[in-house]
Amino acid sequence: MNEFEKFREKLRKNGNGVATKSTQDLLDEISKRKKIPNIFPLEVFPEPIKPFLESLSQGYDLPRSFVGLCMLSAYSTAIGTSYIVTTNGKDGFYLPVWACLAGMSSSGKTLVFSKTFKPLLNIQSEMDNDWSNQTAGMSDSQIKDQQLKTVVYRDAHIPTLVRYVIPDNPKGVVKWSDELLEWINGMNQLTKKEGTDEQFWISSWNCTPYSGIRAGKAKFVLPRPFVNVIGGVQHKILPKLFAKDRDSTGFIFRLLFATAEEEKIADADPEFEIPEQWEELHKESLNRLYKDLAVEDHSETKKCILSGDAVKVYRVWTNHMINSINKMEDLDERELNAGVFGKIKEYALRFAAILQLAEKSLDHNYDGYHSWRGEMNVDSSTMERALKLADYFYKSALETYERVNTTLVAPQEVIYAATLMKMGKPAREIAQFLWKDDSGAAKARMNRQLKKWIANYPRVFNSIAK
Numbered sequence: 001m002n003e004f005e006k007f008r009e010k011l012r013k014n015g016n017g018v019a020t021k022s023t024q025d026l027l028d029e030i031s032k033r034k035k036i037p038n039i040f041p042l043e044v045f046p047e048p049i050k051p052f053l054e055s056l057s058q059g060y061d062l063p064r065s066f067v068g069l070c071m072l073s074a075y076s077t078a079i080g081t082s083y084i085v086t087t088n089g090k091d092g093f094y095l096p097v098w099a100c101l102a103g104m105s106s107s108g109k110t111l112v113f114s115k116t117f118k119p120l121l122n123i124q125s126e127m128d129n130d131w132s133n134q135t136a137g138m139s140d141s142q143i144k145d146q147q148l149k150t151v152v153y154r155d156a157h158i159p160t161l162v163r164y165v166i167p168d169n170p171k172g173v174v175k176w177s178d179e180l181l182e183w184i185n186g187m188n189q190l191t192k193k194e195g196t197d198e199q200f201w202i203s204s205w206n207c208t209p210y211s212g213i214r215a216g217k218a219k220f221v222l223p224r225p226f227v228n229v230i231g232g233v234q235h236k237i238l239p240k241l242f243a244k245d246r247d248s249t250g251f252i253f254r255l256l257f258a259t260a261e262e263e264k265i266a267d268a269d270p271e272f273e274i275p276e277q278w279e280e281l282h283k284e285s286l287n288r289l290y291k292d293l294a295v296e297d298h299s300e301t302k303k304c305i306l307s308g309d310a311v312k313v314y315r316v317w318t319n320h321m322i323n324s325i326n327k328m329e330d331l332d333e334r335e336l337n338a339g340v341f342g343k344i345k346e347y348a349l350r351f352a353a354i355l356q357l358a359e360k361s362l363d364h365n366y367d368g369y370h371s372w373r374g375e376m377n378v379d380s381s382t383m384e385r386a387l388k389l390a391d392y393f394y395k396s397a398l399e400t401y402e403r404v405n406t407t408l409v410a411p412q413e414v415i416y417a418a419t420l421m422k423m424g425k426p427a428r429e430i431a432q433f434l435w436k437d438d439s440g441a442a443k444a445r446m447n448r449q450l451k452k453w454i455a456n457y458p459r460v461f462n463s464i465a466k
Contacts, residue, residue: 110232113176
């Protein structure tokens with residue numbers, strides 16, 4: 001047994017390393033969980049990968065929610081269209097994950113992506129080198145006939161995606177954006193009229209067939225388009241993601257929101273380095289999922305089937321959530337919660353399959369592609385862990401909406417002030433109208449207040465384009 005195999009065996013026997021923690025460390029963790037009402041449940045991931053996750057969260061001081069969501073996205077991307085999850089053995093869902101890391105600048109969004117996606121980025125680098133060598137000296141017409149292998153991409157218009165990228169990569173791809181606003185703003189970029197890009201993205205979210213007809217009766221059909229999305233956003237930009245009724249249509253709630261536990265700059269230990277064994281384990285896991293689960297156009301999709309007990313656990317949870325939402329007296333609140341729950345309900349099943357497949361990829365008895373023969377069973381304990389993720393993202397979506405709603409829906413006092421400003425009224429007159437005080441001190445106070453209101457309610461003051 002070599003050193004790495006000994007290391008993996010030690011991890012398997014020791015579990016998540018709790019026994020090595022000091023009493024104070026455990027008390028600090030309990031205290032943190034009590035202070036933060038919605039803390040990301042990193043404990044749901046397979047035991048062997050937990051040291052890697054902890055090194056990112058503590059050694060690099062990265063928000064645990066960022067780490068967890070990026071891991072789900074990386075696993076999902078590596079799995080692609082190779083598996084569906086099903087409760088009855090027939091009807092099923094593919095496993096895409098759309099990820100939004102919400103936090104202030106320098107909170108670690110790019111760093112956590114680069115660390116968790118490193119194995120897939122390395123695969124993409126190999127593909128890029130192969131493409132350069134393969135197409136060297138070719139004409140444009142010759143290049144069009146070559147297969148453009150891709151797993152991670154940054155920028156491509158929808159016509160390019162549907163014509164070249166997705167057909168050449170039936171397993172699927174992931175779009176990475178430093179700022180998700182770039183993804184939103186890029187929709188319908190090639191037309192001045194209202195376009196159909198959002199319809200394509202909705203199809204890719206659940207891999208439903210997407211077809212189109214172009215000039216000259218050129219028709220294309222994508223049987224199962226799989227395009228993950230992952231990127232970051234600063235809280236002050238969030239309202240722009242929700243613009244154009246994307247919350248009302250449910251489009252934006254296809255995104256999973258990971259919110260930083262603390263609004264702070266990530267303070268990585270400059271001397272910290274992830275042990276090579278932990279990075280190697282993560283690399284091996286993603287490589288197994290991506291390379292050993294090959295997908296061709298004609299490939300039959302494999303199945304993750306929930307056990308009877310897992311289905312019962314899922315049913316109890318969904319019934320509880322539905323009853324809670326139906327009892328809400330406020331109709332707007334009920335509609336909002338129902339809209340979010342509709343997406344999270346399906347994500348819960350996806351999480352269960354992703355966790356089960358991730359665990360298989362980390363199995364110390366892994367036997368190459370032979371390990372993926374037959375159907376994969378999802379037990380009740382895995383379903384329970386998946387529901388912890390579902391609960392987190394359900395709450396984080398509502399918290400995100402509330403933050404955005406606070407920005408967009410201003411108190412009456414703010415609306416009055418904005419109206420008076422548009423009428424050209426000076427700060428002294430606005431103070432007199434609102435506070436019945438036109439003194440110099442009231443004027444100064446109103447100027448300070450207006451600056452705060454303009455920052456907090458930009459749309460009301462026309463600082464954000466509608």
